[in-house]
Amino acid sequence: MIKRAALIGLGTMGPGIAARLSRGGLDVAAYDVSEVAVERARGMLDLAGGVLDRLDIKGPTAGAGTARFVRTLAEAVDGAELVIENVPENIDIKAETYRAIDPLIGSSVIVASDTSGIPITKLQAHISHPQRMVGMHWSNPPHIIPMIEVIGGEKTAPETVATIRELIRSIGLLPVVVKKDVPGFVENRVLYALLREAVDLVERGVIEPEDLDTCVSWGIGYKIAVIGPMALLDMAGLDIYKSVSSFLNADLSNRDDVAPMVLEKTGASKFGIKSGEGMFSYTPEQIKALQGERARKLVAVRRILEGRE
Numbered sequence: 001m002i003k004r005a006a007l008i009g010l011g012t013m014g015p016g017i018a019a020r021l022s023r024g025g026l027d028v029a030a031y032d033v034s035e036v037a038v039e040r041a042r043g044m045l046d047l048a049g050g051v052l053d054r055l056d057i058k059g060p061t062a063g064a065g066t067a068r069f070v071r072t073l074a075e076a077v078d079g080a081e082l083v084i085e086n087v088p089e090n091i092d093i094k095a096e097t098y099r100a101i102d103p104l105i106g107s108s109v110i111v112a113s114d115t116s117g118i119p120i121t122k123l124q125a126h127i128s129h130p131q132r133m134v135g136m137h138w139s140n141p142p143h144i145i146p147m148i149e150v151i152g153g154e155k156t157a158p159e160t161v162a163t164i165r166e167l168i169r170s171i172g173l174l175p176v177v178v179k180k181d182v183p184g185f186v187e188n189r190v191l192y193a194l195l196r197e198a199v200d201l202v203e204r205g206v207i208e209p210e211d212l213d214t215c216v217s218w219g220i221g222y223k224i225a226v227i228g229p230m231a232l233l234d235m236a237g238l239d240i241y242k243s244v245s246s247f248l249n250a251d252l253s254n255r256d257d258v259a260p261m262v263l264e265k266t267g268a269s270k271f272g273i274k275s276g277e278g279m280f281s282y283t284p285e286q287i288k289a290l291q292g293e294r295a296r297k298l299v300a301v302r303r304i305l306e307g308r309e
């Protein structure tokens with residue numbers, strides 16, 4: 001079983017992943033090219049640990065895991081059986097990272113990417129042991145959301161997929177194996193279908209952004225956490241779905257480019273919480289309060305969904 005992991009990239013996702021893996025008993029060496037990112041990650045690691053305590057996620061009885069920050073890529077991968085690449089969603093940056101890792105690791109080391117949706121087949125073209133490369137797609141916030149997609153590319157060995165699936169299961173998380181290496185895998189194909197329609201409705205003035213969120217969170221999200229889409233079809237009735245989809249599907253957004261509203265906001269550096277403004281505006285105090293409140297609610301909902309209260 002994998003015991004030592006290297007985590008490369010400590011931005012939005014890295015600290016939560018480090019916290020969850022170390023709580024699962026792994027020794028994690030964490031590295032980022034940016035000193036600022038490392039300092040931020042140190043603080044986030046403690047916060048994530050507090051959330052894991054509230055979720056009652058305990059370390060293994062024998063030999064608890066550790067997370068340490070290292071200053072070079074070579075130090076990070078030294079002795080690691082698993083390297084998790086978690087750098088920005090840009091194929092050139094990821095390829096460059098694999099080229100740097102390649103001469104530092106042996107052929108038995110598994111390289112997993114947390115890519116949101118770049119096919120693994122494309123990524124493994126940049127590594128010399130493609131049979132050992134696999135997609136390991138966490139969901140944000142990664143220390144709270146228990147589901148992780150596992151994706152093999154054309155050249156991934158079935159044993160590599162099996163090893164990562166077993167690792168995820170062994171630390172108390174929920175692996176879902178995606179059987180075909182389609183862009184966006186499954187989670188983001190479904191999420192981006194929803195987001196495309198949501199952005200389109202706001203952009204066309206059908207609804208205000210706040211009301212869109214109320215409608216989706218309370219009308220769909222709350223329900224779907226308990227009754228997944230396939231089960232929902234059976235609850236509503238496939239006859240109803242047939243009737244509604246016969247006229248509605250043709251009217252849904254099918255745009256294949258990025259919506260103008262999103263281009264306009266990103267062009268003005270309005271990225272959301274990370275820049276203080278996106279779809280909504282945030283003061284630093286509001287961001288802190290929002291993050292605490294969201295973690296609290298996600299923990300409470302998860303405890304209920306798991307039947308723990």
Ligand SMILES: NC(=O)C1=CN([C@@H]2O[C@H](COP(=O)(O)OP(=O)(O)OC[C@H]3O[C@@H](n4cnc5c(N)ncnc54)[C@H](O)[C@@H]3O)[C@@H](O)[C@H]2O)C=CC1
Nearest residue numbers: 009010011012013032033034037086087088089115116140
């Ligand atoms: N943000 C999200 O909600 C989710 C993101 N992902 C995926 O996870 C990956 C990381 O995403 P984020 O954490 O959001 O990105 P981010 O942009 O917040 O962080 C990336 C980090 O990588 C560092 N970095 C860049 N080049 C590097 C290199 N050569 N070596 C070491 N560190 C390097 C940067 O300094 C930065 O701290 C992406 O592939 C993304 O698509 C997956 C699930 C959710």
Ligand SMILES: Cc1ncc(C(=O)O)c(C(=O)O)c1O
Nearest residue numbers: 115116138139140141187188
């Ligand atoms: C908007 C958005 N895009 C990608 C992801 C991902 O899973 O990669 C997420 C997420 O919540 O994890 C996301 O919200």
